Amino acid sequence: MTTQGFDTLAIHAGAAPDPTTGARATPIYQTTSFAFQDAQHAADLFALKAFGNIYTRIMNPTQGVLEAKLAALEGGSAALATGSGHAAQLLVFHTLMQPGDEFIAARQLYGGSINQFAHSFKSFGWHVVWADAEDPSSFEKALSPRTKAIFIESIANPGGRITDIQAIAAVAKKAGVPLIVDNTLATPYLVQPFKHGANVVVHSLTKFIGGHGNSMGGALIDGGNFDWSASGAYPLLSEPNPSYNGIKLHEAFGPMALAIAARVLGLRDLGPSIAPFNAFLLLTGMETLGLRMQRHCDNALAVAQWLAKDARVAWVNYAGLADHPHHALQKKYSPKGAGAVFTFGLKGGHEAGVKTVSSVKLLSHLANVGDTRSLIIHPASTTHSQLTPEQLKQAGATPDVVRLSIGIEDVADIIADLDQAMG
Ligand SMILES: Cc1ncc(COP(=O)(O)O)c(C=O)c1O
Numbered sequence: 001m002t003t004q005g006f007d008t009l010a011i012h013a014g015a016a017p018d019p020t021t022g023a024r025a026t027p028i029y030q031t032t033s034f035a036f037q038d039a040q041h042a043a044d045l046f047a048l049k050a051f052g053n054i055y056t057r058i059m060n061p062t063q064g065v066l067e068a069k070l071a072a073l074e075g076g077s078a079a080l081a082t083g084s085g086h087a088a089q090l091l092v093f094h095t096l097m098q099p100g101d102e103f104i105a106a107r108q109l110y111g112g113s114i115n116q117f118a119h120s121f122k123s124f125g126w127h128v129v130w131a132d133a134e135d136p137s138s139f140e141k142a143l144s145p146r147t148k149a150i151f152i153e154s155i156a157n158p159g160g161r162i163t164d165i166q167a168i169a170a171v172a173k174k175a176g177v178p179l180i181v182d183n184t185l186a187t188p189y190l191v192q193p194f195k196h197g198a199n200v201v202v203h204s205l206t207k208f209i210g211g212h213g214n215s216m217g218g219a220l221i222d223g224g225n226f227d228w229s230a231s232g233a234y235p236l237l238s239e240p241n242p243s244y245n246g247i248k249l250h251e252a253f254g255p256m257a258l259a260i261a262a263r264v265l266g267l268r269d270l271g272p273s274i275a276p277f278n279a280f281l282l283l284t285g286m287e288t289l290g291l292r293m294q295r296h297c298d299n300a301l302a303v304a305q306w307l308a309k310d311a312r313v314a315w316v317n318y319a320g321l322a323d324h325p326h327h328a329l330q331k332k333y334s335p336k337g338a339g340a341v342f343t344f345g346l347k348g349g350h351e352a353g354v355k356t357v358s359s360v361k362l363l364s365h366l367a368n369v370g371d372t373r374s375l376i377i378h379p380a381s382t383t384h385s386q387l388t389p390e391q392l393k394q395a396g397a398t399p400d401v402v403r404l405s406i407g408i409e410d411v412a413d414i415i416a417d418l419d420q421a422m423g
Contacts, residue, residue: 067079101146111379150168150175158379158395161326161396184202184204187293215278237258244264303406319342357377359420362374374417
């Protein structure tokens with residue numbers, strides 16, 4: 001069978017009429033637990049000798065359709081859905097890291113990820129070492145014998161910068177560590193990191209994937225392309241597991257080992273599962289992902305072009321503009337568009353930016369991206385407020401910066417609202 005197109009997969013992958021009722025839309029399996037066929041079936045499920053539903057903290061059929069669809073769209077071997085994007089990041093690192101281990105992350109990340117990595121992960125004994133996404137050689141320089149992974153965003157929040165995934169994947173490959181890519185702002189419609197050498201993809205489904213600003217969710221997608229047993233550095237995957245009768249997860253589950261380990265160890269023991277109702281809403285959103293992303297990108301380009309010509313605007317940072325330093329990278333990695341999240345600054349600096357976010361009427365002033373609605377925020381005093389001045393600079397969130405997430409409304413109305421808000 002030929003490979004199906006993106007929009008076909010977004011609608012059909014992982015989903016089929018319900019075998020019992022014929023329901024065409026994926027039902028919400030709103031249940032905590034699932035009846036066993038008999039005692040042997042129960043014992044086999046618990047020992048990972050059979051695969052099936054036990055308890056919704058670990059697995060649920062609505063969540064399962066979401067996972068199959070995400071794996072198909074990203075081109076991965078398996079996926080695991082979680083209660084939020086941060087939960088997905090926690091489960092990936094929980095599977096790969098031991099106390100005392102290090103990982104390298106780009107400085108240009110969503111502020112919440114910078115906080116999670118720099119502060120909360122410390123209490124697990126996991127240490128982040130920062131590198132510069134603009135300079136792939138800085139990742140090589142940051143390597144140490146304790147490095148277990150490299151983490152980047154494909155399109156970075158808030159700056160909308162495009163990362164040279166292939167160059168950083170080459171560093172990871174040479175070092176024998178996996179490259180983890182947060183593909184939240186791009187979605188697989190724009191960028192498919194596995195095609196460029198990534199080994200794990202993570203998502204905040206809360207954003208464009210769900211797309212309607214109504215549900216939290218996250219996911220990790222296993223590329224199935226990393227040898228977890230080669231170095232002995234990933235004992236949770238390569239060594240006998242005492243909580244499953246000595247099973248070696250990589251040996252038993254091959255290319256799906258990371259996704260399975262994150263489920264049967266991370267989700268089982270740490271517990272950040274997704275609610276079936278949220279999985280259902282995210283699935284509904286995903287069916288129109290291609291249509292929405294294209295409209296988001298087209299609208300964002302039109303708004304960026306309008307801002308770039310406006311006398312009140314000091315600068316616009318949108319990789320879709322022909323004179324942006326990342327325009328060539330955008331054409332290479334994200335040719336259908338540069339996404340919908342970008343930043344700009346007004347000649348009136350911080351004060352004018354704060355006045356603009358307070359004066360919008362159609363746009364919503366809030367802390368999210370990837371909604372059908374256009375959104376605006378001042379990152380330095382909100383999403384990135386815990387960062388030092390140096391971190392703010394490196395993350396592209398200095399006090400003059402205003403971040404936009406352009407929605408799918410009529411673009412003339414978005415521009416008219418910004419025009420009146422900029423005063
Ligand atoms: C790029 C990126 N990654 C991860 C996250 C965290 O996702 P969540 O809020 O679903 O935990 C966010 C949230 O804004 C984000 O923008």
